[in-house]
Amino acid sequence: MATTLSEAYRDHPLHLHHIIPLDFSSLRTLPDSHAWPQSEDGDGDDDNHGIGSPIPIIDLMDPNAMELIGLACENWGAFQLKNHGIPLSVVEEVEEEAKRLFALPADRKLKALRSATGATGYGRARISPFFPKHMWHEGFTIMGSPCDDAKKIWPNDYAPFCTIMDNYQKQMKALADKLAHMIFNLLGGISEEQKRWINGSTNNLCEAVQLNFYPRCPEPNRAMGLAPHTDTSLLTILHQSQTNGLQIFKEGAGWVPVHPHPSSLVVHTGDILHILSNSRFRCALHRVMVNSARERYSVAYFYGPPVDHVVSPLVLDSLPRFRSLTVKEYIGIKAKNLRGALSLISMLKN
Ligand SMILES: C=C1C[C@]23C[C@H]1CC[C@H]2[C@@]12CCC[C@@](C)(C(=O)O1)[C@H]2[C@@H]3C(=O)O
Ligand SMILES: O=C(O)CCC(=O)C(=O)O
Numbered sequence: 229m230a231t232t233l234s235e236a237y238r239d240h241p242l243h244l245h246h247i248i249p250l251d252f253s254s255l256r257t258l259p260d261s262h263a264w265p266q267s268e269d270g271d272g273d274d275d276n277h278g279i280g281s282p283i284p285i286i287d288l289m290d291p292n293a294m295e296l297i298g299l300a301c302e303n304w305g306a307f308q309l310k311n312h313g314i315p316l317s318v319v320e321e322v323e324e325e326a327k328r329l330f331a332l333p334a335d336r337k338l339k340a341l342r343s344a345t346g347a348t349g350y351g352r353a354r355i356s357p358f359f360p361k362h363m364w365h366e367g368f369t370i371m372g373s374p375c376d377d378a379k380k381i382w383p384n385d386y387a388p389f390c391t392i393m394d395n396y397q398k399q400m401k402a403l404a405d406k407l408a409h410m411i412f413n414l415l416g417g418i419s420e421e422q423k424r425w426i427n428g429s430t431n432n433l434c435e436a437v438q439l440n441f442y443p444r445c446p447e448p449n450r451a452m453g454l455a456p457h458t459d460t461s462l463l464t465i466l467h468q469s470q471t472n473g474l475q476i477f478k479e480g481a482g483w484v485p486v487h488p489h490p491s492s493l494v495v496h497t498g499d500i501l502h503i504l505s506n507s508r509f510r511c512a513l514h515r516v517m518v519n520s521a522r523e524r525y526s527v528a529y530f531y532g533p534p535v536d537h538v539v540s541p542l543v544l545d546s547l548p549r550f551r552s553l554t555v556k557e558y559i560g561i562k563a564k565n566l567r568g569a570l571s572l573i574s575m576l577k578n
């Protein structure tokens with residue numbers, strides 16, 4: 229039996245002591261546990277940014293879409309995608325469900341609290357232990373069917389949540405399959421064996437959905453919504469509500485805001501694509517800042533090869549920069565070294 233994504237995470241327990249039972253909305257000042265040192269690289273106020281170019285917006289119906297995607301992945305590791313074919317209603321209904329979930333009182337949400345060895349349910353971000361301060365954030369992770377977790381929260385009324393999340397995953401998977409084909413074509417010369425998992429059945433690839441909620445914050449400039457990270461996926465498709473906060477780090481430009489566009493989805497390329505492309509495609513470091521006026525929601529869909537799949541640089545015009553390993557092994561390395569995982573598997577001697 230193939231290993232599932234939740235099993236891959238089960239081997240790397242995340243201890244959730246003193247997590248969320250914090251009622252964000254009742255706080256008038258920032259508790260010390262959530263106060264991050266102020267950085268030199270820009271504060272949370274998006275309006276102060278915008279110097280330099282924004283991340284590319286690509287029209288999927290554009291005849292040059294594939295080449296534009298290639299350039300965006302090389303230069304940014306991210307882009308906004310419009311005319312992607314996902315109906316707005318599908319995205320809106322998933323955002324409504326996220327709002328309904330996070331608006332519940334803490335004791336209801338805690339019924340679906342992720343266990344230490346669990347991968348799904350309500351809780352803080354998996355990257356939390358790597359940072360000394362807490363994030364101004366609540367999350368809900370879905371791998372496969374969300375029904376077991378939804379039942380804990382809404383014992384008699386879990387069906388609408390499940391139907392909407394299942395439909396969202398189905399729609400996102402179809403889009404991700406399409407993007408993965410384009411990306412593999414861009415890389416060129418890839419064997420059928422290597423891309424067989426694309427268009428595969430749902431239990432034959434890695435898929436996860438993360439609902440994110442960033443409550444309003446009394447002191448946004450001292451808080452952090454989601455700390456800087458790269459995604460572990462091949463690619464991530466992100467829907468953000470109409471509230472600013474997402475930023476991508478670009479050398480030479482610093483933290484660049486990714487402003488929400490009602491009809492666009494943000495695509496991030498993740499670590500797995502960085503490895504497969506032998507570093508040609510970036511994996512964008514990104515973070516989320518919070519806001520005193522408006523709360524923020526986002527829905528991230530993570531997509532990648534099955535956890536038993538061996539990943540190694542696929543197209544070589546120079547030496548391979550990374551050693552071969554399974555997705556599962558990479559997840560294990562990253563669970564111990566958030567920022568150092570790629571250099572730990574690097575084959576470049578310095
Ligand atoms: C399939 C995934 C991808 C995960 C882990 C697992 C489930 C939840 C995802 C996130 C969502 C929030 C940011 C992140 C960095 C986190 O802490 O949890 C993501 C992480 C990753 O991209 O590594
Ligand atoms: O909330 C956002 O816009 C980003 C979320 C994110 O980076 C993630 O879930 O991995």
Ligand SMILES: [Fe+2]
Pocket residue numbers: 457458459514
């Ligand atoms: Fe992310």
